[in-house]
Amino acid sequence: xxxxxxxxxxxxxxxxxxxxxxxxxxxxxxxxxxxxxxxxxxxxxxxxxxxxxxxxxxxxxxxxxxxxxxxxxxxxxxxxxxx
Amino acid sequence: xxxxxxxxxxxxxxxxxxxxxxxxxxxxxxxxxxxxxxxxxxxxxxxxxxxxxxxxxxxxxxxxxxxxxxxxxxxxxxxxxxxxxxxxxxxxxxxxxxxxxxxxxxxxxxxxxxxxxxxxxxxxxxxxxxxxxxxxxxxxxxxxxxxxxxxxxxxxxxxxxxxxxxxxxxxxxxxxxxxxxxxxxxxxxxxxxxxxxxxxxxxxxxxxxxxxxxxxxxxxxxxxxxxxxxxxxxxxxxxxxxxxxxxxxxxxxxxxxxxxxxxxxxxxxxxxxxxxxxxxxxxxxxxxxxxxxxxxxxxxxxxxxxxxxxxxxxxxxxxxxxxxxxxxxxxxxxxxxxxxxxxxxxxxxxxxxxxxxxxxxxxxxxxxxxxxxxxxxxxxxxxxxxxxxxxxxxxxxxxxxxxxxxxxxxxxxxxxxxxxxxxxxxxxxxxxxxxxxxxxxxxxxxxxxxxxxxxxxxxxxxxxxxxxxxxxxxxxxxxxxxxxxxxxxxxxxxxxxxxxxxxxxxxxxxxxxxxx
Numbered sequence: 001x002x003x004x005x006x007x008x009x010x011x012x013x014x015x016x017x018x019x020x021x022x023x024x025x026x027x028x029x030x031x032x033x034x035x036x037x038x039x040x041x042x043x044x045x046x047x048x049x050x051x052x053x054x055x056x057x058x059x060x061x062x063x064x065x066x067x068x069x070x071x072x073x074x075x076x077x078x079x080x081x082x083x
Numbered sequence: 084x085x086x087x088x089x090x091x092x093x094x095x096x097x098x099x100x101x102x103x104x105x106x107x108x109x110x111x112x113x114x115x116x117x118x119x120x121x122x123x124x125x126x127x128x129x130x131x132x133x134x135x136x137x138x139x140x141x142x143x144x145x146x147x148x149x150x151x152x153x154x155x156x157x158x159x160x161x162x163x164x165x166x167x168x169x170x171x172x173x174x175x176x177x178x179x180x181x182x183x184x185x186x187x188x189x190x191x192x193x194x195x196x197x198x199x200x201x202x203x204x205x206x207x208x209x210x211x212x213x214x215x216x217x218x219x220x221x222x223x224x225x226x227x228x229x230x231x232x233x234x235x236x237x238x239x240x241x242x243x244x245x246x247x248x249x250x251x252x253x254x255x256x257x258x259x260x261x262x263x264x265x266x267x268x269x270x271x272x273x274x275x276x277x278x279x280x281x282x283x284x285x286x287x288x289x290x291x292x293x294x295x296x297x298x299x300x301x302x303x304x305x306x307x308x309x310x311x312x313x314x315x316x317x318x319x320x321x322x323x324x325x326x327x328x329x330x331x332x333x334x335x336x337x338x339x340x341x342x343x344x345x346x347x348x349x350x351x352x353x354x355x356x357x358x359x360x361x362x363x364x365x366x367x368x369x370x371x372x373x374x375x376x377x378x379x380x381x382x383x384x385x386x387x388x389x390x391x392x393x394x395x396x397x398x399x400x401x402x403x404x405x406x407x408x409x410x411x412x413x414x415x416x417x418x419x420x421x422x423x424x425x426x427x428x429x430x431x432x433x434x435x436x437x438x439x440x441x442x443x444x445x446x447x448x449x450x451x452x453x454x455x456x457x458x459x460x461x462x463x464x465x466x467x468x469x470x471x472x473x474x475x476x477x478x479x480x481x482x483x484x485x486x487x488x489x490x491x492x493x494x495x496x497x498x499x500x501x502x503x504x505x506x507x508x509x510x511x512x513x514x515x516x517x518x519x520x521x522x523x524x525x526x527x528x529x530x531x532x533x534x535x536x537x538x539x540x541x542x543x544x545x546x547x548x549x550x551x552x553x554x555x556x557x558x559x560x561x562x563x564x565x566x567x568x569x570x571x572x573x574x575x576x577x578x579x580x581x582x583x584x585x586x587x588x589x590x591x592x593x594x595x596x597x598x599x
Binding site: 041046047049051052053054055056058059060061062064065066068074075077078080081 | 226228
């Protein structure tokens with residue numbers, strides 16, 4: 001998932017992680033880093049309003065996949081695709 | 084033997100999904116959608132058995148279905164598996180899961196379309212978990228990938244001990260989706276629970292070979308062969324793996340052993356023939372292909388093997404003879420109402436046609452077939468049309484016909500904006516790369532061509548683009564990747580010998596890669 005942080009924040013993964021973990025960040029929603037996609041799915045399933053980032057091959061029907069610019073994963077031009 | 088023949092993907096990428104709470108929503112758009120259950124709900128609800136239930140009113144149909152999976156999935160007697168599935172749907176015409184499996188496994192486009200329609204018609208009679216299974220296999224083949232993946236993962240969570248289900252999922256992930264890590268994880272998990280479940284051993288070896296870890300595959304094959312000495316598929320798989328690795332003598336040896344065990348194991352017969360073809364012994368290849376053609380009753384498979392037979396003439400540069408044989412096959416494909424094969428035959432002829440304008444007429448003939456009224460799925464029609472347009476872009480770029488390259492790109496661009504098929508997307512990127520090359524925009528062409536890393540035509544263009552963009556090391560790497568491809572595709576037959584010759588020339592002259 002490193003490329004997602006790099007793509008969205010325009011910094012390296014480590015820099016991005018530091019920014020998101022910074023306690024002085026003026027935002028109420030916490031950012032949680034967990035060790036597996038299964039954990040992300042579990043947390044998102046049980047936390048209304050939570051948004052998670054997972055590899056598309058780990059999705060289940062217990063979560064809703066959000067469209068980005070009206071595109072689902074595998075749609076032409078879907079943005080969260082990278083090396 | 085294992086699934087659809089693919090090559091190693093040297094430019095892997097990941098797709099991530101943003102997910103929020105909301106059960107059932109991942110499957111939006113899926114037909115026969117269940118009330119929202121959620122993966123954990125699915126996992127928590129204890130299944131009545133270790134395996135996905137099978138709903139049929141007929142004991143005979145159930146037995147035939149079980150035989151079909153044993154033959155097709157475990158022992159890889161593919162034709163026998165299809166015959167058993169046909170018997171199952173005959174014994175119980177309302178057997179939705181058997182209709183869906185038949186649609187998934189058949190090579191006959193008419194049968195595929197008919198059986199999917201029947202699976203949909205009778206799906207309401209099946210259990211909720213069978214409906215999930217149908218949603219997965221339908222989505223996997225017809226482009227509804229998000230609900231398909233969600234359904235697959237729900238089933239894997241609910242039936243952690245269903246080895247065949249896990250094996251099928253991993254095979255799809257490795258062979259069709261290039262999702263190697265996921266496939267490997269599932270297979271290792273299966274083998275940890277049951278080291279004697281040999282179909283998983285077989286698939287894990289293929290997964291390693293496809294994912295660029297080829298040295299891990301032969302030891303698994305040794306185990307597979309030792310465990311099932313009386314079965315032909317372990318030897319057949321070993322042969323195919325060795326052929327993928329470019330060790331043709333070892334491939335011949337294993338295919339021959341498979342045929343000694345069971346002379347009717349036809350995938351080894353065609354494997355033997357194709358290995359001779361790749362080695363350059365076209366006369367022997369033709370003899371062996373004829374045996375394979377006689378050995379199958381599946382009409383689409385028979386035609387596929389006949390295409391491989393005819394291709395041997397192109398391989399030995401007998402272009403007129405090759406075109407004559409292919410023209411005959413086109414007539415036969417038309418008479419047999421196999422339009423995808425007919426269009427493919429015209430595309431093959433175009434690639435080997437030395438006159439670019441005549442090649443474009445071949446491609447027009449292929450495109451014409453796809454506009455006619457045939458019983459084929461929209462997905463199959465779309466993919467073949469994308470292949471034709473991609474080939475058109477390649478041929479015209481090579482011939483310096485820049486306007487014609489743009490003309491090929493235009494309809495592909497339109498298709499790429501609506502199609503979720505990876506293959507259509509890859510064809511678009513390849514054609515766009517070709518079009519950028521006609522404008523000498525090599526830096527822009529490179530990332531486009533890298534989006535289609537499994538196609539020898541795209542790799543040919545990529546090596547040249549890299550060379551012209553001043554990236555000789557990358558160009559040489561691409562050429563080496565291309566030269567190492569050992570499979571039966573027409574693009575391989577066309578492009579790989581040229582790549583090998585270019586590499587040889589480079590090693591002699593110390594020159595740069597990619598020139599033609």
